[in-house]
Amino acid sequence: MRVINELMINKRASFIIEKENDQRSKEQIQALQVSAAQLGFILAPELVQAFASLSEESFQENSAMLLELLKIQKGADVDMDDFLFPNFPRECRMKSLEELSSLRFAGYLADLLGYIFEEKHARRFLGLGKYTEHTERTPLELDLESMDTITLGTMDDFYSTSCNLLGSRMALSRLDRQLLTQIFTQNSWVEKQRMIPEEIPFKETLAFLVGLQQKVDFNLQLTLKSFVDVKRVYAALLDRKIDIQYNFRLGNLKNQTRKWLLVQMERGLRHYYQSFLESAYKEREFVVLFWNRIHPEKYQSVAPRSVALLRAIKEGEKVETQAAKLERLLHEGRGLEAAKLAIQNPGNAVRRLAHLLSRCKDLAEGRQAIALIGEKAAEVDASVLLNAKCALDHYIPEKIRAVFPQGKTDKVRLVADHKTPIKPELVQEASQMLEQALVQRFAAKSPLGKVYIADNMASFHIPFGSRDESAGYRIISRGSRMKVEQDTDVLRFFVYKKIPRMGGFVDLSVTFLNKFFEGVTQCSWTNLKVEELAMHSGDSSNCQEGLSEYVDVCLEGLKKNPDIRYVVMQIFSYSHIPFNQMERCFAGLMLRKDMPNDGSGDFNGRVFEPSTVRYRMDLTDDSVTSLPLIYDVKNEEVVWCDMSIRGGFSRAGMLETLSTGTEGNVIPGAGTLTLENVMPRIATACYAAVHMKKPSLKELVELNVKARGGELVTDPTLADIVVAEDGTLTPFQRDIITKEWL
Numbered sequence: 239m240r241v242i243n244e245l246m247i248n249k250r251a252s253f254i255i256e257k258e259n260d261q262r263s264k265e266q267i268q269a270l271q272v273s274a275a276q277l278g279f280i281l282a283p284e285l286v287q288a289f290a291s292l293s294e295e296s297f298q299e300n301s302a303m304l305l306e307l308l309k310i311q312k313g314a315d316v317d318m319d320d321f322l323f324p325n326f327p328r329e330c331r332m333k334s335l336e337e338l339s340s341l342r343f344a345g346y347l348a349d350l351l352g353y354i355f356e357e358k359h360a361r362r363f364l365g366l367g368k369y370t371e372h373t374e375r376t377p378l379e380l381d382l383e384s385m386d387t388i389t390l391g392t393m394d395d396f397y398s399t400s401c402n403l404l405g406s407r408m409a410l411s412r413l414d415r416q417l418l419t420q421i422f423t424q425n426s427w428v429e430k431q432r433m434i435p436e437e438i439p440f441k442e443t444l445a446f447l448v449g450l451q452q453k454v455d456f457n458l459q460l461t462l463k464s465f466v467d468v469k470r471v472y473a474a475l476l477d478r479k480i481d482i483q484y485n486f487r488l489g490n491l492k493n494q495t496r497k498w499l500l501v502q503m504e505r506g507l508r509h510y511y512q513s514f515l516e517s518a519y520k521e522r523e524f525v526v527l528f529w530n531r532i533h534p535e536k537y538q539s540v541a542p543r544s545v546a547l548l549r550a551i552k553e554g555e556k557v558e559t560q561a562a563k564l565e566r567l568l569h570e571g572r573g574l575e576a577a578k579l580a581i582q583n584p585g586n587a588v589r590r591l592a593h594l595l596s597r598c599k600d601l602a603e604g605r606q607a608i609a610l611i612g613e614k615a616a617e618v619d620a621s622v623l624l625n626a627k628c629a630l631d632h633y634i635p636e637k638i639r640a641v642f643p644q645g646k647t648d649k650v651r652l653v654a655d656h657k658t659p660i661k662p663e664l665v666q667e668a669s670q671m672l673e674q675a676l677v678q679r680f681a682a683k684s685p686l687g688k689v690y691i692a693d694n695m696a697s698f699h700i701p702f703g704s705r706d707e708s709a710g711y712r713i714i715s716r717g718s719r720m721k722v723e724q725d726t727d728v729l730r731f732f733v734y735k736k737i738p739r740m741g742g743f744v745d746l747s748v749t750f751l752n753k754f755f756e757g758v759t760q761c762s763w764t765n766l767k768v769e770e771l772a773m774h775s776g777d778s779s780n781c782q783e784g785l786s787e788y789v790d791v792c793l794e795g796l797k798k799n800p801d802i803r804y805v806v807m808q809i810f811s812y813s814h815i816p817f818n819q820m821e822r823c824f825a826g827l828m829l830r831k832d833m834p835n836d837g838s839g840d841f842n843g844r845v846f847e848p849s850t851v852r853y854r855m856d857l858t859d860d861s862v863t864s865l866p867l868i869y870d871v872k873n874e875e876v877v878w879c880d881m882s883i884r885g886g887f888s889r890a891g892m893l894e895t896l897s898t899g900t901e902g903n904v905i906p907g908a909g910t911l912t913l914e915n916v917m918p919r920i921a922t923a924c925y926a927a928v929h930m931k932k933p934s935l936k937e938l939v940e941l942n943v944k945a946r947g948g949e950l951v952t953d954p955t956l957a958d959i960v961v962a963e964d965g966t967l968t969p970f971q972r973d974i975i976t977k978e979w980l
Contacts, residue, residue: 242396242428248305248709249399249973252391253285254726254951255300260293262779270301277308278849295471308388312589313824313854318786318846322776324350326845327790330773334935338766341776358690378843379848384723385849387964397432399973405435407621408701409442412858413709418446422454430456435977439619441467445554449474452495462506465518465525471499472528488531507543518551525551531709567723570939573597577607578813584614588626589670592940594635596658596931604664608671620980621702623631623679624933627672632931635659677810677945683978684810687865692955692965694721695936699877701972702932710824710855714969715762715928719875720852720854723829729869730828731807732846736784736821744823745777745810753803755921761789770830771795774846784822790830796871805869806879806924811862818860823859825866826854827876855880865923879927935961935969 313552565578580587760771861882
């Protein structure tokens with residue numbers, strides 16, 4: 239039940255327990271509620287009643303499980319008090335940058351001595367000490383209004399949640415795959431068939447289930463529509479990364495598995511031959527490797543079409559694919575003819591709609607192309623329609639835009655569009671055509687009643703994909719924005735890192751940019767303090783036992799500095815160990831109050847207070863950098879970034895960083911992974927996140943209301959469905975959004 243409840247806490251903020259006929263004392267229930275509140279959660283009345291009905295043994299077991307899972311949500315399940323400077327932030331505000339720099343190098347020396355003499359507490363002998371809770375720190379006053387509610391869940395809720403996850407139109411996160419794998423393989427009593435939806439639209443999810451089916455037998459209907467699907471399934475059978483952009487190493491399969499895979503391909507070829515031909519031709523190199531590993535000629539009798547297609551591709555037969563014909567027509571400026579060819583694949587026609595319209599000769603030809611595509615637009619997936627409509631709604635000729643090659647955020651770059659401008663009339667008419675297609679698709683869903691949509695839902699993007707997005711607490715879509723509470727004094731960024739290898743360490747940094755995305759200043763291990771603006775808690779060089787870092791950013795100081803527009807949080811694996819090779823690494827943001835910049839405040843509570851954690855993400859990808867969050871100073875909003883930057887850093891440069899500069903700073907080496915050396919890439923990633931244009935949750939719900947006979951209301955108490963951060967539909971319920979509303 240622990241894994242099931244971890245999934246339910248992550249996806250539904252609910253906890254599953256069965257009511258019993260016992261009675262727990264009022265003191266026990268109150269103690270549980272207080273413990274949950276200290277973590278930033280309120281237990282719903284029905285959940286409290288369920289706990290009150292448990293036997294003593296069940297109560298102890300389930301309450302311990304609940305609190306453990308809630309601690310994981312906020313990052314409170316590890317020791318967050320081990321960092322360099324004692325009594326951060328009060329005493330650090332009073333020390334000069336030179337004093338802090340001296341303490342930093344003393345800490346490095348202590349870590350080195352501790353490693354040589356195998357002494358875990360060497361820092362104490364140098365007067366640095368491990369941070370302890372001082373008596374002058376008064377308890378933190380809990381803000382009940384900002385807390386999340388944990389409800390009582392049922393197994394029916396679990397089956398519904400798993401169906402939503404597996405049936406949604408977005409990639410499963412790494413944590414989702416881990417939890418679902420454990421549930422499928424370790425919980426024999428779970429009804430596996432109830433976890434699987436009737437339709438699995440996302441191909442990577444389908445391939446994931448194919449891989450699971452090799453370990454656990456369950457009835458899975460498999461339909462392959464292209465050779466790319468074959469590639470995904472092959473990766474899943476080898477238990478490799480399913481992302482088609484990932485060049486996995488081909489391994490051997492058993493004869494029975496090879497035959498099964500080719501039979502599935504043969505079945506798909508009967509209905510989707512052109513799609514298989516086009517995709518296999520694009521994957522010519524992989525086809526050759528596939529042929530050499532699978533030896534399809536041995537299975538000629540059961541898969542004759544597959545063998546013939548693969549042999550033709552392998553032997554280099556030239557084929558003019560539809561994609562090649564389409565590009566030739568577009569290059570020649572024959573937009574209408576290109577539209578007639580593209581519509582054979584309606585999804586591709588909608589994706590290329592703007593390009594097609596830009597190549598039409600005149601207004602009449604463009605309108606013919608729109609009408610042609612509009613006849614089949616309702617057959618296209620809603621996510622494609624929404625993205626195409628959003629691109630047209632924000633269409634600006636010759637604009638600078640961010641592109642993500644192969645969908646990878648760490649490869650983001652800025653480009654200037656120089657395509658032939660589209661006539662404004664065509665832009666508007668094409669957008670209206672796509673909206674009509676969306677309404678037609680959504681009309682097939684069940685009717686809606688009264689719906690309330692909070693105004694800030696326009697700031698949350700629809701979660702189309704999460705393949706390379708992090709898991710954690712209050713995770714939302716990249717580019718989404720969230721208002722910071724008005725009474726917040728300090729943004730406290732934090733990171734926790736635990737790396738088994740000696741010498742592995744991770745640095746937390748904050749960069750301050752102006753409105754042109756140029757660097758103004760920064761706070762990091764090379765610059766521990768920026769007067770009246772930011773302060774670093776100090777770092778350490780050995781993360782084997784688990785270490786934390788914090789950076790405080792004063793909002794009052796930001797308001798006084800007109801040059802600063804964006805505050806960017808970065809995390810660097812300074813020793814070039816990827817995050818997915820670490821035992822644990824996560825980052826987040828706390829919003830702290832009653833902490834004025836002049837040091838006159840009480841500085842209540844501990845440095846790490848779970849109840850003040852607003853966002854936390856696990857760092858689990860194969861990169862060595864992460865840009866989790868951006869704070870927009872002018873709009874007082876947190877922009878969800880969750881992007882990486884990659885490559886171009888030499889290990890040799892790290893040896894040059896020990897030369898001390900003026901005022902306690904450190905001069906980084908030319909090839910070092912530091913803020914100074916990656917500023918252009920940070921600026922590019924921030925520009926991409928800040929200016930990202932994606933369909934919003936508000937737009938999606940409004941289209942559903944229009945199509946499904948619903949009624950928009952302005953009073954949430956009168957609504958059947960409340961779309962808000964604390965409503966019946968929230969931006970954090972990504973699987974529900976993509977399964978039931980797309």
